[in-house]
Amino acid sequence: MTQIEGSRVLVTGGAGFIGSHLVDALVEQDAASVVVVDNLVTGTEDNLEGALNDPRVRLDTVDARESEHLEALLAETDVVFHLACLGVRHSLHDPQENHDVNATLSLSLVEQARRAGVRRYVHVSSSEVYGSAQYAPMDEGHPTFPETVYGASKLAGEAYARAAFRTHGFPALVVRPFNAYGPRSHFEGDSGEVIPRTIVRALCDEAPIIYGDGEQSRDFTHVTDTARGIIALAESDEAIGQTVNVGSGADITINRLASVVTAAAGREDLLPMHLDPRPGDVRRLLAESSQMTAMTGYAPRVDFADGVRDLVEWFRSRPTSPQEMLARIEDRNWEKVPR
Numbered sequence: 127m128t129q130i131e132g133s134r135v136l137v138t139g140g141a142g143f144i145g146s147h148l149v150d151a152l153v154e155q156d157a158a159s160v161v162v163v164d165n166l167v168t169g170t171e172d173n174l175e176g177a178l179n180d181p182r183v184r185l186d187t188v189d190a191r192e193s194e195h196l197e198a199l200l201a202e203t204d205v206v207f208h209l210a211c212l213g214v215r216h217s218l219h220d221p222q223e224n225h226d227v228n229a230t231l232s233l234s235l236v237e238q239a240r241r242a243g244v245r246r247y248v249h250v251s252s253s254e255v256y257g258s259a260q261y262a263p264m265d266e267g268h269p270t271f272p273e274t275v276y277g278a279s280k281l282a283g284e285a286y287a288r289a290a291f292r293t294h295g296f297p298a299l300v301v302r303p304f305n306a307y308g309p310r311s312h313f314e315g316d317s318g319e320v321i322p323r324t325i326v327r328a329l330c331d332e333a334p335i336i337y338g339d340g341e342q343s344r345d346f347t348h349v350t351d352t353a354r355g356i357i358a359l360a361e362s363d364e365a366i367g368q369t370v371n372v373g374s375g376a377d378i379t380i381n382r383l384a385s386v387v388t389a390a391a392g393r394e395d396l397l398p399m400h401l402d403p404r405p406g407d408v409r410r411l412l413a414e415s416s417q418m419t420a421m422t423g424y425a426p427r428v429d430f431a432d433g434v435r436d437l438v439e440w441f442r443s444r445p446t447s448p449q450e451m452l453a454r455i456e457d458r459n460w461e462k463v464p465r
């Protein structure tokens with residue numbers, strides 16, 4: 127028996143970028159039901175457009191901090207994927223609420239799930255818990271010195287999931303995805319990520335914006351690979367009680383990213399503008415994924431240049447024009463984020 131097939135699954139944050147791809151993959155893997163708990167603060171119902179056509183999928187538009195609602199759901203849940211969170215830029219202007227969702231909610235949810243007798247609990251953390259790489263690639267034993275409240279609150283949240291396993295033997299595991307990209311990624315406002323922002327700009331004849339020298343790098347993983355990796359770990363008995371990276375194992379500098387995007391958009395003539403470096407911007411993130419591979423046989427499938435090319439086409443196919451999307455981008459340095 128697998129953990130997912132025939133199981134009743136709950137996904138917090140399932141209307142978000144990664145969560146919605148996870149929901150698609152859970153449906154493909156024949157979950158009996160998938161309940162998404164999402165207050166749509168950054169996620170959208172549109173992200174679940176396809177999935178919600180399936181009668182097994184339901185969206186509860188509620189805040190996951192509404193514990194009575196969660197308690198009722200958990201009583202009828204076999205497997206939990208906890209992804210609900212507030213992002214890194216949000217943590218700069220509202221650290222307290224960021225902590226409340228990323229850390230305090232993670233503690234109350236894992237406790238509730240344990241009391242409800244949930245069979246498997248997957249806490250989705252982040253590579254941001256490491257801070258800048260002290261060595262690369264970064265294995266799970268790499269020191270954790272997060273540089274933002276986001277990273278710190280994600281670290282607290284994952285520690286609570288580990289504690290539930292260590293103290294009570296609760297079958298929880300922690301997944302640390304590295305930077306994901308792909309369809310439904312955020313370009314807008316506080317949540318805007320560098321790849322979608324750069325794509326939207328290129329589609330509007332605007333040059334890439336790079337903060338600092340552009341030699342900072344990330345392990346960009348296609349979101350379908352991220353979702354597949356998270357599910358593979360949920361299926362693995364060996365992963366229980368463990369903390370495991372999910373990345374592609376290759377790091378891409380922001381300079382290279384800019385040139386891959388402009389090439390994919392057919393606009394190599396758009397040369398990047400370099401602005402001041404961002405405070406708290408980690409210098410390098412690169413996953414060491416051998417634990418993941420040994421436990422699950424997982425290997426990423428989507429090549430970076432292919433994934434970016436497909437994403438350019440995805441953005442071109444949006445009903446919203448690139449100019450309208452550009453108007454929703456906040457290209458500004460983190461210091462200037464208003465309160």
Ligand SMILES: NC(=O)c1ccc[n+]([C@@H]2O[C@H](COP(=O)([O-])OP(=O)(O)OC[C@H]3O[C@@H](n4cnc5c(N)ncnc54)[C@H](O)[C@@H]3O)[C@@H](O)[C@H]2O)c1
Pocket residue numbers: 138139140141142143144145163164165166167168169170188189190191208209210211212213227250251252253254280302303304305306307317
């Ligand atoms: N995107 C990445 O590159 C990346 C990398 C590493 C880890 N992660 C982790 O993956 C998870 C998903 O990230 P994402 O990029 O899809 O972000 P996202 O913002 O698209 O998704 C988060 C979801 O949580 C929901 N949410 C926030 N607060 C909530 C609350 N109180 N109650 C209910 N729902 C709430 C939002 O509406 C959103 O749909 C997060 O835990 C994040 O830390 C993401």
